Amino acid sequence: MHSNRYIFIYSAVMVVVVAILLTVVAIGLKPKQQYNIKVEKMQNILSSVNISSTTKNAEELFNKYIVDQKVIDVNGNEQPNLKAFDVNVEQESKVPADKRKLPIYICKTDKGETKYILPTYGKGLWGPIWGYISVNDDKNTVYGSFFDHKGETPGLGAEIATPTFQAQFAGKKLFDENGTFVSIKAVKGGADKNDAHGVDAISGGTITSKGLTKMLMDELKPYENFLKQKN
Amino acid sequence: MSDKKEKEPWFSAKIANTFLGPLSLNNPITVQVLGICSSLAVTVQLKPALIMALSVTIVTGFSNLIISLMRNTIPSRIRIIVQLVVIAALVIIVDQLLKAYVYDVSKKLSVFVGLIITNCILMGRLEAYAMANKPWPSFVDGIANGVGYGMILIILGTIRELLGSGKILGMSVIPDSFYQAGYENNGLMILPPMALITIGVIIWIHRSWKKSLIEK
Numbered sequence: 001m002h003s004n005r006y007i008f009i010y011s012a013v014m015v016v017v018v019a020i021l022l023t024v025v026a027i028g029l030k031p032k033q034q035y036n037i038k039v040e041k042m043q044n045i046l047s048s049v050n051i052s053s054t055t056k057n058a059e060e061l062f063n064k065y066i067v068d069q070k071v072i073d074v075n076g077n078e079q080p081n082l083k084a085f086d087v088n089v090e091q092e093s094k095v096p097a098d099k100r101k102l103p104i105y106i107c108k109t110d111k112g113e114t115k116y117i118l119p120t121y122g123k124g125l126w127g128p129i130w131g132y133i134s135v136n137d138d139k140n141t142v143y144g145s146f147f148d149h150k151g152e153t154p155g156l157g158a159e160i161a162t163p164t165f166q167a168q169f170a171g172k173k174l175f176d177e178n179g180t181f182v183s184i185k186a187v188k189g190g191a192d193k194n195d196a197h198g199v200d201a202i203s204g205g206t207i208t209s210k211g212l213t214k215m216l217m218d219e220l221k222p223y224e225n226f227l228k229q230k231n
Numbered sequence: 232m233s234d235k236k237e238k239e240p241w242f243s244a245k246i247a248n249t250f251l252g253p254l255s256l257n258n259p260i261t262v263q264v265l266g267i268c269s270s271l272a273v274t275v276q277l278k279p280a281l282i283m284a285l286s287v288t289i290v291t292g293f294s295n296l297i298i299s300l301m302r303n304t305i306p307s308r309i310r311i312i313v314q315l316v317v318i319a320a321l322v323i324i325v326d327q328l329l330k331a332y333v334y335d336v337s338k339k340l341s342v343f344v345g346l347i348i349t350n351c352i353l354m355g356r357l358e359a360y361a362m363a364n365k366p367w368p369s370f371v372d373g374i375a376n377g378v379g380y381g382m383i384l385i386i387l388g389t390i391r392e393l394l395g396s397g398k399i400l401g402m403s404v405i406p407d408s409f410y411q412a413g414y415e416n417n418g419l420m421i422l423p424p425m426a427l428i429t430i431g432v433i434i435w436i437h438r439s440w441k442k443s444l445i446e447k
Contacts, residue, residue, distance in 0.1 A: 001307075002306035002307075002308070006306060007306045007308060007309055010304070010305075010306055010309070010313075011309060011312070011313075014313065014316060015316070018316055018320045021320060021324075022320060022323055022324070025323075025324050025327050025328075026327060029327050029328065029330070029331040032331040032332070033327070033330045033331050033334075036330065036331070036334035037334075039334075040334065055334075055335070151342075
């Protein structure tokens with residue numbers, strides 16, 4: 001039987017050794033991991049303007065198509081010295097709308113059309129969901145969308161990350177005929193075909209669908225002034 | 232290496248048994264019914280199943296080796312804690328490596344890599360084998376259990392990806408003409424219940440092949 005003294009020293013030494021080891025590994029691999037996160041973000045943004053990319057060419061395509069990025073405030077004025085890519089949308093979504101930094105990516109497609117890409121961040125059933133919505137240069141008609149999630153139920157809520165679900169957003173409108181901001185809703189039981197502001201919700205994924213609707217409303221609303229500015 | 236005759240040879244019949252046991256007669260999943268949770272969760276596609284199999288094999292192998300090297304110094308009163316620290320440290324290292332080198336897969340495996348820590352196979356092998364055996368047999372035992380676990384994961388992953396999405400490793404293998412003739416992917420295969428049923432079928436086949444496994 002070992003003495004108490006031995007046990008204490010043994011555990012103390014063990015913990016220190018393991019701590020040092022893990023620190024070395026974590027610090028050593030950090031640049032590589034952060035690069036992966038950056039590339040993923042680029043792929044997500046490109047995906048919202050219907051450009052598919054691989055981890056290898058994402059950075060190249062991003063630099064080619066995303067011609068400009070800026071950060072605006074709730075009045076639509078540009079905030080100088082900020083880079084959209086560096087804004088943490090998760091943190092901004094917790095800030096009151098009038099104090100938010102609102103990132104916008106501007107994309108030029110192969111046809112020379114300008115698309116504005118707006119990031120969103122919200123809550124699903126189990127955890128965060130996020131995405132990007134791209135609009136045409138009328139700043140009203142949706143061009144494409146991308147959504148992803150941390151841990152929604154596979155086959156149910158997780159369907160928001162599928163191209164089938166995301167394709168529904170193309171052609172939908174953010175403003176109604178009177179110019180009021182109405183956002184886009186996921187409609188339970190299926191949206192009417194002529195509904196310019198509704199997409200089919202996911203059967204069995206009600207809470208995720210509601211979360212998505214709320215996310216689009218809350219996160220796109222602060223862009224209203226920017227979207228109303230006509231070029 | 233096999234000519235080190237002074238002590239015990241590196242690849243003796245005993246080592247071979249240590250290695251082969253977990254592959255069939257003592258398989259962690261089909262016989263001991265351990266590690267079911269992760270085997271349901273990560274086998275929707277073959278690629279995560281492969282990576283999970285590899286990760287578990289590495290962790291079982293090295294945790295067995297390390298614990299076996301330390302076994303005479305570990306105070307028995309805190310042995311479980313020591314075992315957990317070793318496993319947890321290895322799992323974190325594996326997780327960090329996955330995040331750095333196969334980011335997309337690490338996202339799919341998400342919490343399940345972290346949950347390797349609580350995988351019963353690991354603690355079971357450390358308690359039952361590594362605490363009482365020399366490093367080399369312990370290492371072999373760990374690897375073998377990882378392979379035994381991984382083998383089932385790969386079988387499951389193949390079946391589920393093939394029938395559920397019509398693909399193997401992300402490549403379509405079922406010809407379009409099948410789909411035009413009315414064939415459809417079985418959506419149920421993607422969901423965990425079907426994984427459990429598939430494991431059941433594998434256990435059934437295994438037992439009808441190795442009669443000694445059937446309880447009287």
